Amino acid sequence: DIQMTQSPSSVSASVGDRVTITCRASQGISSFLAWYQQKPGKAPTLLIYSASILQSGVPSRFSGSGSGTDFTLTISSLQPEDSATYYCQQANSFPFTFGGGTKVEIK
Amino acid sequence: VQLLETGGGLVQPGGSLRLSCAASGFTFSSYGMTWVRQAPGKGLEWVSIIGHTGVTTYYADSVKGRFTISRDNSKNTLYLQMNNLRAEDTAVYYCAKKVMVRGDNWFDPWGQGTLVTVAS
Secondary structure (H helix, E strand, O other), X not given: OOOEEEEOOEEEEOOOOOEEEEEEEOOXXXXXXXXXXXXXXXXXXXXXXXXXXXXXXXXXOEEEEEEOOEEEEEXXXXXXXXXXXXXXXXXXXXXXXXXXXXXXXXX | OEEEEEOOEEEOOOOOEEEEEEEEOOOHHHOEEEEEEEOOOOOEEEEEXXXXXXXXXXEOOOOOOOEEEEEEOOOOEEEEEEOXXXXXXXXXXXXXXXXXXXXXXXXXXEXXXXXXXXXX
């Protein structure tokens, strides 16, 4: 199975800050990576697919990059509504594993 | 597009439960579907996936042999039959539509989830 490791597990930042979350796959997954946002008590929502393609309706302050084993989710200017937990997920091979999540809090 | 899960509840260890996911707003028979679960306070765990015809299925090792995914395209409904339930199966179970483009897959949208509690 492909293991997905996210870091950090949590981050606290101020409004307007740039926040970067990394996701590392235990083996190469090409660009078959998605990022999801989950707010407390809610279902996850898709932010980015194919490592770097922004889902329709997602603010442009979110961006994704990477291929192979190393990926990044960046929030260019953190907003209060971005307080959530973020998960990466690989779709290169079954089982479609998720990273452990990164909780983003607003200072 | 809407996905609505039902069927969760409290069940004793060793018991069974069937979850349903009613889909609307898209051509259900054209898309693969998946179940993902989240134990209380924990991260997301992929559970199972089914192809658009229902012929192809895959399972996480943690549920293989105990859970069965199926679908009824005439009813626009996805199912998850869960047998021999264990305490560690306690979680919110989400269904989601699988989108596949050029070999890549992602899940969008997700239902609101249904809580399964396995306890005596």
